Amino acid sequence: MDFFFYPSSVAVFGSFREGAIAREILRNIVEGGFDGKIIPINPRGGSVKVAGESFEIRPKLEEPVDTAIIAVPARAVPPLMDEVGPLVKGAVVISAGFSEVGNEELERELVGRAGKYGVRVIGPNCAGIFGLHGKFFGSFEVRVKPGGLALISQSGAFGGAALAMGNDEGIGFSAFVSYGNAADLNESDFLEYFADDPNTKVIALYIEGVRDGRRFLEALRYASSRKPVIVLKAGKSESGARAAASHTGSLAGSYDIYRAAFRQAGAVEVGEMEELFDAAKAFEMYGKAGKRVAIITNSGGPGVLATDRLERLGLQMAKLSGETVDELRSFLPPQCSVGNPIDLIADANYERYRRTIETVCRDENVDSLLVICVPPIFVPGEDVARAVIDARCGKPLVVNFMAGELVRGGVRLLEKAGIKNFPTPERAARAIHWLSLR
Template sequence: MSLDAFFYPEGVAVFGSFKEGAIAREILRNIVEGGFEGKVIPVNPKGGMVEVAGKTFEIRRRLDEPTDTAIIAVPAKIVPALIDEIGPLIKGAVVISAGFSEVGNDELERELVEKAKKHGVRLIGPNCAGIFGVYGKFFGSFEIRVKLGGLALISQSGAFGGAALAMGNDEGIGFSAFVSYGNAADLNESDFLEYFADDENTKAIALYIEGVKDGRRFLKALRYASSKKPVIILKAGKSVSGAKAAASHTGSLAGSYEIYRAAFKQAGAIEVEEMEELFDAAKAFETYSKAGKRVAVITNSGGPGVLATDKLERLGLKIAKLSEETVRELLSFLPPQCSVKNPIDLIADADYGRYKRTIETVCKDGNVDSLLIICVPPIFIPSEEIARAVIEASCNKPLIVNFMAGELVGRGVEVLEEAGIKNFPTPERAAKALFWLSER
């Protein structure tokens, strides 16, 4: 079956308790509040009524009509029998319930998979946090909802996925989809990589993994996805102790980190070291598909310019040598106190006009592939003024922006966000964003 039934469903049935605070009720609330336009069927053998988010539903005692997807949050021991019962009526099931192979209950998980295969039903989970199909307005999870965008997040860990979604909201990331796949008894990271590689609403894929069960298939799927769009990977379980913890967490084989690292590189994926980097890379790829290695740094403060320059060089990027024509043009309008060497220091009182004209002048230089713009505004120049200069400058090359810091640049960052330009809060993080773009 196509995985569209999970991420763009026309109907969903939710199984579990609908008492206040129960997981099934929270998932139902998320689906309703998220604006899902398909048919929603709550199911519990006790029946009754449930009201969530201003809507009242009759709780069916059993599923008695076809629907695309079932979300199951019932005790683990009854899940296989439930799948056997509803199998002829559904295309896919998301099993939230825990208590399977992750706690040594391998036989119960095998029975679950057998029942699903018998009816041609595909499974996500068990032991997972659910799924989002953001373009389908489908929030089939108890995690925090997110805004529409281009990042598909695939997470082996439900808790990591929830934290990542919340952090993504804080970082201004827009999502196309989210899937927490838990024990991967059926569908796994390889299936989701292949699916999102072909999903027209997904611009980049972020993957959190602890281990995979079929390394050969994973490498093939990763190669395929990376050939279509950026794939950003955060691998947990790199140390010996971490690998043991990963194996006990989801029952997967963590394996040697060196093997994984080589596989990521061979497939053309981008590996990051921590959550912050995952979202910095996602922000970069949400705006640009790639960038060259020759960078021009434009700043109004010498120190951050030097920090950016140091980081760029450590990462193997080049500080572009500006052409004589560019230097002459810069000298023609910049105050004599400004430095026209790269990094270009516009000094503290740089205003809208100085930033805009400098960006446009440097952007025309054939020796420059991309620009890193730094702004540390003095209290007498509103940060939004410089933000408008960045937005309105005529430049067809990648522009990575570092407005710092805190409340001083709050409004400027908002103006950038409204124009679809992401801010990187430190010079080093901005430099790293250019590095990832240059790796494509």
């Protein structure tokens, strides 16, 4: 499916008047820096200018392209397939009005006509796709920065919200696909594709329901064997399942069956959007982590909160070796606690944090570290961030810098170094929990 996510040419079908979906997608493609061929198509012809670039609108497609993005009325889509089928490899059908509103026959006609020409279809009733490393933004959703997370979403609206939230959370994406009604390509196809995509480190999947459970389980097992797969399942309750069925036309099914399938396949299931991004951030940094955790903090309260959450999640507070305790005592002020959590007290600076991280990291009883920083106004958060960055430690290290303006500069430094911040002790603890499930 490289022609979807790494295309060299694209045709956009629809209206290009101000505010129209096809125009917004065209603008996103241009502003996103796509360096392939772009052809706007509308039977009325004319011209359009977006993002400072002018295009002739062609009345029909007359040359081969990798991908067609289609945002025309539903009834016009199947006949359009006969027109463009010999010239395109894939079609992203944004148009709604198919099985999700009871028009199953129109959807079957769309897939049948596309299949005659070997055209693969994403959608209909979807929000489009991104291929970040191909500089391709074939959607009307907010653009995001490149990275390692591939987001597969049955819901276009959820996908758009998740992309916006990902920007706020500092997530980098390899790809995004909203597949809507899954008339042809579905979640299983995308799981298998991104499992083998070299630019994807982590896969996140939002689903409401699947049609072919056996195929889905096989694809999920395959993808989970190659990289972390995070799943957020909607429609867990009876009412939620009915809502999911009316939304996409697929059956949500028994949540207990889905939950068992996720576990059997080795996927990581999360319960809400915030957890999805916490897990994604953790897996973008580390593949997995053990269950024995050491906490390093400059404030007792957050250390206790992290301890409580870790133990509730089934993780263990690491028992530091005698050698580690003795070494910590050799350079830490006597007021500091050298148990676990290790409390460096409020005036902890660059040197105190760096040496403590390196010392604890060498302890064979420690699998991973949770570093908490609540900087007072006289200790710059940037100094502690540099200590985390400079510390020699080959084990998973999860950080919680809080809060607000006092840590903003430090968090920026961490992100530049590829270290994600978790805004609360509980979320940092939960991140280690996700890593321990692999």
